[in-house]
Amino acid sequence: MRRAIKNILRVFKFIPFINNFFFQWKLTRVPFPILWVNFLFQRIFRVNSKVKFPVHYSSRVIGFKNIKLHRDSNTVGSFCLSNNCYIQALQGIEIGANFLFAPGTTIISVNHGVNNEFKDSKTKPVKIGDNVWLGANVTILPQVELGNNVIVGAGSVVTKSFPSNSIIAGNPAKLIKSSLDD
Numbered sequence: 001m002r003r004a005i006k007n008i009l010r011v012f013k014f015i016p017f018i019n020n021f022f023f024q025w026k027l028t029r030v031p032f033p034i035l036w037v038n039f040l041f042q043r044i045f046r047v048n049s050k051v052k053f054p055v056h057y058s059s060r061v062i063g064f065k066n067i068k069l070h071r072d073s074n075t076v077g078s079f080c081l082s083n084n085c086y087i088q089a090l091q092g093i094e095i096g097a098n099f100l101f102a103p104g105t106t107i108i109s110v111n112h113g114v115n116n117e118f119k120d121s122k123t124k125p126v127k128i129g130d131n132v133w134l135g136a137n138v139t140i141l142p143q144v145e146l147g148n149n150v151i152v153g154a155g156s157v158v159t160k161s162f163p164s165n166s167i168i169a170g171n172p173a174k175l176i177k178s179s180l181d182d
Helices: 002-012 016-027 032-044 073-081
Strands: 060-062 067-069 086-088 093-095 106-108 126-128 166-169 174-178
Parallel strands (some): 060 086, 067 093, 086 106
Antiparallel strands (some): 166 174
């Protein structure tokens, strides 16, 4: 019996998406049934099929090749568990370690002008530092840079950059507290 299981696992090593699936399961703390449903939608039903990391089946990731993310259990777990997210990385998104986000998060890296032309060449990528937490239904707009240890309150619309060790909230987001203000 053990030999049969070992032979099956040996075969799975040569099928890249199944091997990647089991690697991600070991990496995250996501319950296996949720990861399995995401796997079915991503690899069988072809929802976000080109994305190389597990994504919740109700979320959309556009321009995945331009996403640079740290593959730790919290970051990958957020992509697996957070539903109804829209991540558009046409101009690039850089995500640090231990990044957590809640359902409904929207990250947009490029907008278009009045005449419907994309402003690709003028737009810098969105940069998110280490240990950043985004609450539910947060929207991050193009060219925003969030430093390390930033907490963004639920429902916030982040239109400008904020330094490290900040708590921000609102529409548009404003600085609520900084580590320098004790």
